[in-house]
Amino acid sequence: MITWLFIIFRTINLILIWILIFYKRKEPALLLAWILLLIFLPPVGFVMYQLFERTPIPKKKTLFLNEYHEQKQTRTFSRSFNNSVASVIAFNEIYNGSKLYMFHDWMYFSNGKDKYKQLFADIEQATESIHLLYFIVREDEVGEKLIDLLTQKASQGVEVRLVYDSAGCFGTRLNYFKPIIEAGGHVYHFHPPTFRLIGLNYNYRNHRKIVVIDGRIGYLGGMNIGKEYMSLDPKYAPWRDGHIRLVGEAVADLQYRFIKDYLLVCEDDKDELHIKEQLNHYYKSSLVMTPCPIQIVSAGPDTPTDDIKMAFIKMMQVATTSIRIQTPYFIPDSLFLETLKIAAYSGVKVEVMIPTIADHHYVHRTTTSYIKELREANITVYLYEGFLHSKNLIIDDEICTVGSTNIDQRSFKINYEINAFIYDKELTDQVVYQFHKDVNNCRIVDETYEREKSLIIRIEEAIYRLISMLL
Missing domain, CATH: 3.30.870.10 (Endonuclease Chain A)
Incomplete structure (x- = not known):
């Protein structure tokens, strides 16, 4: 009986692999992770696929x-913007089809x-x-x-x-x-x-x-x-x-x-x-x-590209003095992480604020697994003493975005999200003010943070980070 069940799971999983390769066209790293899971752990892979890889609901004609x-x-x-702001606006107009609204x-x-x-x-x-x-x-x-x-x-x-x-x-x-x-x-x-x-x-x-x-x-x-x-x-x-x-x-x-x-x-x-x-x-x-330039960008399975993530990347690319991030979850893909590091290595002051309280244990452990890597790039990491659910990205204290998008692969690839990209100094100043106010309720991560991690936490971080792309 067990042999027959194993054969059935293996056959079904081979069909699922075919779907992933030829129909869903997954990215190579994600595709490889699914293939290994479906081949070597057939029952587990099948259940994971049913839970996390179901096709989204079909579109209606709109x-x-x-x-x-x-x-x-x-x-x-219309008004003139400096080159950095203008390039972000142009990117959202051309790549994301998002119009600039002024008032x-x-x-x-x-x-x-x-x-x-x-x-x-x-x-x-x-x-x-x-x-x-x-x-x-x-x-x-x-x-x-x-x-x-x-x-x-x-x-x-x-x-x-x-x-x-x-x-x-x-x-x-x-x-x-x-x-x-x-x-x-x-x-x-x-x-x-x-x-x-x-x-x-x-x-x-x-x-x-x-x-x-x-x-x-x-x-x-x-x-x-x-x-x-x-x-x-x-x-x-x-x-x-x-x-x-x-x-x-x-x-x-x-x-x-x-x-x-x-x-x-x-x-x-x-x-x-x-x-x-x-x-x-x-x-x-x-x-x-009242002039207040704003673009609205949506992203999700209903759009062919990672519109919001790519807009984040564009914002970080034009940063010259500072990048400030507030997010409850920090599980970036390689493009986002490398762009952030490049900015830091170029002399841009980069600050990332995450919470100390976890609403999802495995997500929090995956987030903390990136702290060492961030600090090695001279990026300041703040731990907010409470639960920080803000999803803000601020560039040079001049551009900011506020919305539903977390800095994680679920928001970037899987969820339906929406953000406002704001080019108004007064509104951006309000978001910056709140960031500085929140810093007062944070502790800055220093070299003792990694030394004080228990072996259990290190193991959890390694495992959760490995499987995070599937969840």
Whole structure:
């Protein structure tokens, strides 16, 4: 019996290898890792493939939305930028197809309390539509407040649409959102697992956090919906994060991305037809006249290139004085890591801030495995005394990006992500100010860090780093 099972697994795995080589065309290093796992550990390789290498959900035809959005994209103002900024803008326009939007009012949030206060106030004032996409919606006081508000607005006739990620909300009951639906709202989960109990389809998660209200107000950043983002969960307190509220031209890009993701999961033909017929209802012209240049870049399995990662690389390439990074996970690919090292060896001051508290043990151990390598390149590493969830990259204190993208291969290759690339000095200064403020709650890694590591930690780092590309 065992022999037959082994033969069956080996046969199936050979088919999976063929798919990886000729259909998915994996990168050589990743492909080799999968081949070795599938050949030498057939049952384990099969289970790992089912959990982490399932094909993303198929695309629906959204050509009508693409054409409409392109018509709405206009450049209403131009000004001269220095060469470094101009080259990043040009890269995002040419490589990522991201237009430069000039006029915005903005608010930057460094904690969940301030973000939720403003978000809930905006939802209460909504009169036409509320669109939300979150990776996580918790069953706690913050989630309940959101559900109650959305239910109330839906019962008032406001169009409410909510998309949540199935893996991110694995612990959230499916009927938690029932009051919104009963009030007339639309709720869908993204890329649901084939078997919810064992969590198949774990990869290709929608990690974006997008809110668009009345087609005029937009939110994006790192915060989901849950009490931990307000530092109310003792396990992760203090919790630091970053989020942006925008009123202005770039909200059109947030609306476009939400509708495109929504159409991937929408099962209501009438609602889909309604969206097609009422697109003007969701795109509102802005009267904002405050210059604040921004580009919105999305990336994921639905794009042919690593748009956000490559934009990060471009930003680091133009750095002349400083690179500041805040990320909960630091698991870069070779291109990102080598670009960062080259900048450091060229005299650019490079600082990387990661948390001391781990929300995923294996991810944290993989992150800490890079510290020695960073320090050898004269890169300063800060350990934030708490959980740092901010996903910020700042160049020369002049350009910054804020969004959902972590510095890891999951965000770069597998997840659906979205970031704002900001060329406004005042907004960038706010992000820089928060970075310096966070430094005061950090300890700088010195030569004692590696010496004090236990053998167990060293073994864990080596193993987790080896398999990180598969997870």
